[in-house]
Amino acid sequence: MAIQDRLSGNEAVSIAIKQINPDVMPAFPITPSTEIPQFISQFIANGEMDTVFVPVESEHSAMSACIGSQSAGGRTVTATSSCGLALMFEMLYVAASNRLPITMAVVNRALSGPININNDHSDSMGARDSGWLQIYAENAQEAYDNFFQCMKIGEHPSVQLPVMCCQDGFITSHAVERMELIETEKVKAFMGEYKPEHYLLNPDQTLAVGPYDIPQYYMEHKKAQAVAMENARAAILEVAKEFEAMTGRKYGMIEEYCMEDAELAMIIIGSSAGTAKEACDELRAAGVKAGVIKVRVFRPFPAEEIVAALKGVKAVAIMDKTESFSANGGPMGAEVKAAMFGKLGDVLVTNYIYGIGGRDVKVDDLKSVYDKLAEMVKTGKSPEHYQYLALRD
Amino acid sequence: MKKLTEIRWHGRGGQGAKTASLLLADVAFSTGMYIQGFPEYGPERMGAPITAYNRLSNEPLRVHSNIYEPDFVAVVDETLLDSVNVTAGLKPEGAIVINTAKSPEEILPKLNGYKGKVYTLDAKKVSLATIGKNIPNTPMLAAVVRASGVMDEQLFLDNMQASFKHKFATKPEVVEGNMKALSMALEEVKVYDGSK
Structure with a gap:
């Protein structure tokens, strides 16, 4: 029997980490992810888990310590937000290119400046090309469920x-x-033991981690990394299937809501x-054929799934909770439009920047997006460039 | 049938309005409801006006925005009536609950012509008499349960007793005072029905 509880997203992810009981957790506190290392420290102090917690002096050090422990062969996790993720930036690429399946809880927050502690996706979207997989949660349940799956997919x-x-x-x-x-026993069975193929603490196999790569091989190593990201598609679905068998909760690359006949x-x-x-x-009740495509996995990007879900749609709004200053829309806008190119020529498209820096996103705001889509269908025209949702006059 | 109750809490940083919203979520959860309890975050300052929210429903909750048209409003600090529009969007068929020594009739002129029910409770007096400290959120919780009718009052008291016993496992002597605060609040809370 599953255990009913009432938890915040940070509590839920902390409990997931406790249940996994990884080998090492280096972390540096930053709002709003601070509670995660705080809860884990408490669990360790209470003897509820025996993970080695490494307090470090910065996020750059946190990610460096993650790279060290995962290379050594230890299952490693960390947590961060916003400027903390930005400070890790250099090391994110090192972790990915060394093929180290570190699992990081990212509690999305706006990047400075102006300084702001509230939610948007500018932090993780800024790191979208670092070679990390990215899986996003809608609520605390998904943050909890995703954490196990993220680790299993990475490994x-x-x-x-x-x-x-x-x-x-x-x-x-x-x-x-x-x-x-x-239940923790089920979690343990699902996660299994981490048995890396190559690791530094293996006395039978000498190994160099992170050496200089020369032009004669650099591209091949990058291609191998890209192939691994491509392979992640199948792994995500395989892990989701196994997770569904355990919990009954179904996950995929995207989630389609009312998309069967959506216009x-x-x-x-x-x-x-x-x-x-x-x-x-609310729009369906008023006879509008509205639908939602929730993107769960952003890296690797679910291009095929989105294109398939958009079949039969007349107009689509692509929502970005970050500004990328391309002067041409947000990262999701760019990715989705690239995926659609040559495949869905007749679909009218618009791209919105919404909810950045914690601007509250209301039901009525999102209904106004559908109103805009209906207007586009009426006039047969897509707006130029992109637009901001619920901007003050 | 979907039944959704939305509550907005107004308080000042450090007074426990956020804790009250989490406690209400907690007790509603223990009666089997789907719940959300969340504060509106910003730079945290002791004494500054803060807002917290509850959604309580018999069905899963999906909306993740603040609440603009609450069924009920709870004001933990009456000085906020002078600076914050606490009745903004409040449904007339709902109610407002205010922590004050004044009667509902005395407080009414400060409520921007609000037409619904007005509940008042001297939560400071209740908490000083029962807990020995000014902890207004515990008695306010009881007053909000009375005003909103989101759960049976006896069920509320039973669940709160279990919750206090768990929360104060290391200092069981505190449980009695907190339980007294809840029952005294239910006796002391006053109501004025403006629609009649």
Whole structure:
């Protein structure tokens, strides 16, 4: 029997880490992810887990220590947000290129400046090309469920890449919601033991980690890394299937909501996807054929799945909770449009920047997006460039 | 049938409005409801106005925004009535609960013509008499349960007793005072029905 509980996203992820009981957790506190290392430290002090917690002096050091311990052969986790993730930036690439399946809880928060502690996706979206997998949660339940899956996907022999397990800062991390926990014995059986193929503490196999790579081989190593990211697609679905068998909760690359006959679609990530479903229900009740595509996995990017889900759609709004200053829209806008190119020529497209720096995203805001889509269908025109949602006059 | 109750809490940083919203979520969860309890975060300052929220429902909750048209509002600090529009969006068929020594009729002129029910409770007096300290959120919780009717009052008291016993496992002597605060609040809370 699953255990009913009421937890915040940070509590839920901390319990997931406790249940996994990884070998090492180096971390440096930063709002809103601070509670995760705090809870883990308490669990260790109480004797509830025996992970080695490494207090470090910065996030750059946190990720460096993660790289050290995972290279040594230890299962390693950490947590961060915003500027903490930015300070790790250099080491993120080192972790990924050394094929180290570190699992990191990212509690999404706006990057400075202006300094702001609230939610948007500018931190993890800024690191989207670092070679890490990225999986996003809608609520505390998903943050918890995803954490196990993230680790198992990363450790999959065909993948061996680090994974960011993302949840929305404060909105998910600090809101208490009802959710289900999995029994620890089941978690342990699901996670299994981490047995890396190559690791530094193996006396039978000498190994160099992170040496200089010369032009004659650099491209081949990068290609191997790209193949691993490609392999992650199958691993994500395989792990999701196994997770569903354990819990009954189904996960995929994307989640389609009311998309079977949808004419107006919204593509969105994270906590606002729940709000979008409510907006969608209200519009459906009024006879509007609205639908939602929630992007769960952003890296690797679910291009095929999104294109398949958009079949039959007349207009689509791509929602970005970050500004990329390309002067041409946000990262999701760019990715989705690239995926659609040559395949869905007739679909009208618009790209929104919404909810950045913690701007509250209301049901009515998202309904106004569908109104815009209906107007686009009426006029047969996509707006130029991109737009901001619910901007003050 | 979907039944959703949305509550907005107004308090000042450090007074326990956030804790009250989490406690209410907790006790509603223990009666089998789907719950959300969350504060509106910003730079935290002791004494500054803060807002916290509850969604309580018999069905899973999906909306992740603040609450703009609450069914009920709880004001933990009456000085906020002068600076914050606490009745903004409040449904007339709902109610407002205010921590004050004044009667509902005396407080009414400060409520921007609000037409619904007004509950008042001197939570400071109740908590000083029962807990021995000014901890207004515990009695306010009882007043909100009365005003909102989200759960049976006896069920609320039983679940709170279990919750206090768990929370204060190392100092069981505190449980009695907190339980007295809840039952005294239920006796002391006053109501004025503006619709009648």
